Structure formats: structure tokens, C-alpha cells
Amino acid sequence: MSEQATNGQTSVDEEYEHHGGFPKFTAATPGPNFGPFIEAMRTLQDLAVSIDAPDDVLAEARAQAEALAALLAPYEAKEGEATGGRVIGLPGRxxxxxxxxxxxxxxxxxxxxxxxFRRYHLGGNAAAHGGVLPLLFDDIFGMTVHAAGRPISRTAYLHINYRKVTPLNVPLVIEGRVDRVEGRKAFVSARLTDEAGTLLADSDALMVQLLPGQQ
Structure with missing residues (x-):
């Protein structure tokens, strides 16, 4: 069981191990090539949205991409067993x-x-696409309720204030916390800043604990 902070005190949430209809995920420990493989794939994503290549080069790249897909296809795993998303020590898990x-x-x-935010996340004029910020905030909120000892929850609403343009390739920091808990409801908030503390965006959301069997 995990512990959570409530009004400055630490308490045990008796429902922490209840996952609604979710399977219980465990951390993955892949071999040394998985991390570099994911980084190479991220670089390909960056290039795929930024190149201006002749058609013969694209034909060769397409053939290599299709060959890679064919190589990996036999190893497709179901949710909870695939390595991606379960490696805590890697960027984006x-x-x-x-x-x-x-x-x-x-x-x-x-x-x-x-x-x-990398080139892949470009929205325009060297700024991150506004649509990727909800993904960032939603992900931090999921981790925040988990770190606070709350059972698995779903996002009921998520509101974002875009305070300034969010740049690409600039180190940024996001911090989330649980503001208050009301039964199955956890009210959370987060701030996105640059390293100097300049506020770029902030968000608040409601995370609702799943009932048994809920997805």
C-alpha cells in the first residue's frame, strides 16, 4: 500500500491497490539496446516531419521502414507486456x-x-504545437495521483492556460501536485516553466478513481 499526504499529514489509502478494470502493470527491464532504439526512432520522427528529400531517397527510406516494420511485427505484445511505457529510467518511460x-x-x-519539445512537436514559428501540452499535463497528472498514493484514476476534465509561447529545444520543467481530495475525486494542478522559472502554461484537472471493473 502507498501513502499520501493530506493536509500536511501522511495517510494510507486503503484503495491504492485497486485498479478498476486496469491490469496491474510492472516495470520492464529490457536489454541495453532498447533505449538507443527508442532514441533512434525519436530521431526518425523528427526527420520525418522536417525533411525535404527527393523521391528516390524517399523510396529507399520507405523500403527500409517497411523492412523494419516486418522485422518487428512478430514481436508485437499486448498491453501491459510490451516494453514501451514501462521503462522508468528512460525518457517518456x-x-x-x-x-x-x-x-x-x-x-x-x-x-x-x-x-x-523536439522538432516532431513543432506547431509553427519555432513553437511547440498547442495540442502536445495537454498530453504533457495529462501524463504528469496521472503520475501525480499515483505518487500521492491514489488508486488508478481517469481524467474527468483538464483545463490549460497558455501563458507564453512554448519553445522547441529549450530545457523546460513541469511540476504537478494534488491540491485536494474529495472521495473518489482528486483535484490536481501543474505548472510548466523554463529553467529560469518563467511560466509558460499552467493547468488544473479532476482525476476520478475508477470503480471496480471500470475502464
Whole structure:
């Protein structure tokens, strides 16, 4: 069982191990090539959205991409068994969907993560696409309720204030915390800043604990 902070005190949430209809995930410990493989795939994502290549080069790249897909297809695993998303020590936990950020703090007081938005996340004029910020905030909120000892929850609402343009390739910091708990409801908030502390965006959300069997 995990512990959570409530009004400055630490308490045990008796429902922490209840996962609704979710399977119970465990951390993955892949071999040394998985991390570099994921980074290479991220680089390919960056290039795929930024190149201006002749068609013969694209034909060769397509053939290599299709060959890679054929190589990996026999090893497709179901949710909870695939390596991606379960490697805590990798950026984005080894998931290409998640932003390639690293967790620096993970406890009942809150979660802090640091990273950059890459070329793949470009929205326009050297700024991150506004649509990737909800992904970043939603991910930090999921980790925040987990770190606070709350059972698995779903996002009921998520509100974002875009305070300034969010740049690419600049080190940024996001910090989330649980503000208050009301039964199955956890009200959470987070701030995205640059390393100098300039506020770029902030968010608040409601995370609702799943009932038994809920997805």
C-alpha cells in the first residue's frame, strides 16, 4: 500500500491497490539496446516531419521502414507486456507516444519532470504545437495521483492556460501536485516553466478513481 499526504499529514489509502478494470502493470527491464532504439526512432520522427528529400531517397527510406516494420511485427505484445511505457529510467518511460522527459521527483508532495519539445512537436514559428501540452499535463497528472498514493484514476476534465509561447529545444520543467481530495475525486494542478522559472502554461484537472471493473 502507498501513502499520501493530506493536509500536511501522511495517510494510507486503503484503495491504492485497486485498479478498476486496469491490469496491474510492472516495470520492464529490457536489454541495453532498447533505449538507443527508442532514441533512434525519436530521431526518425523528427526527420520525418522536417525533411525535404527527393523521391528516390524517399523510396529507399520507405523500403527500409517497411523492412523494419516486418522485422518487428512478430514481436508485437499486448498491453501491459510490451516494453514501451514501462521503462522508468528512460525518457517518456520508453514510449514514443509520451514526451521524452525524465522524472526528477516522484513522491506524495508532487512530481517534477524535465525535458524539451523536439522538432516532431513543432506547431509553427519555432513553437511547440498547442495540442502536445495537454498530453504533457495529462501524463504528469496521472503520475501525480499515483505518487500521492491514489488508486488508478481517469481524467474527468483538464483545463490549460497558455501563458507564453512554448519553445522547441529549450530545457523546460513541469511540476504537478494534488491540491485536494474529495472521495473518489482528486483535484490536481501543474505548472510548466523554463529553467529560469518563467511560466509558460499552467493547468488544473479532476482525476476520478475508477470503480471496480471500470475502464
Amino acid at each position: 520508453g514510449s514514443l507516444l509520451m514526451l521524452p522527459w525524465m522524472i526528477e521527483k516522484f513522491d506524495a508532495e508532487g512530481v517534477r519532470s524535465r525535458g524539451v
